Amino acid sequence: MALIKCPSCSKRISSKAKSCSHCKANLSANNESLQLISHIKRSNQLMNQSFLALTLFIGGVVTWFWGGEPAEGTRSIVAVCAFVIGFVGYLITRVQIVLHKRKSV
Secondary structure, eight states: OOEEEOTTTOOEEETTOSBOTTTOOBOOSOHHHHHHHHHHHHHHHHHHHHHHHHHHHHHHHHHHTTTSSOOOTHHHHHHHHHHHHHHHHHHHHHHHHHHHHHSOO
16 A cells, blocks of 8 residues: 555545545546646646746846846845746756656656
């Protein structure tokens, strides 16, 4: 017996369970299709995180150069923080996407 994620609610359940004890989802259906659904949901999640990080990165750049001049004071701190967090978040998310795609369904 192993613990797996429920494809509906993502909580940990027994691999031999016929239904999820949390959300009551029926698990007796084809296990491969449930894994495919879980894989697709994770892919969508990672793409959303990537989009959010990229938006934060672009927002930092726009904030830095808003008005034609480089930012000063508090605006520069906010812009640099958004820029750095967005860039690092985007890189981490892209690595996770590559690793997720390498995992076979």
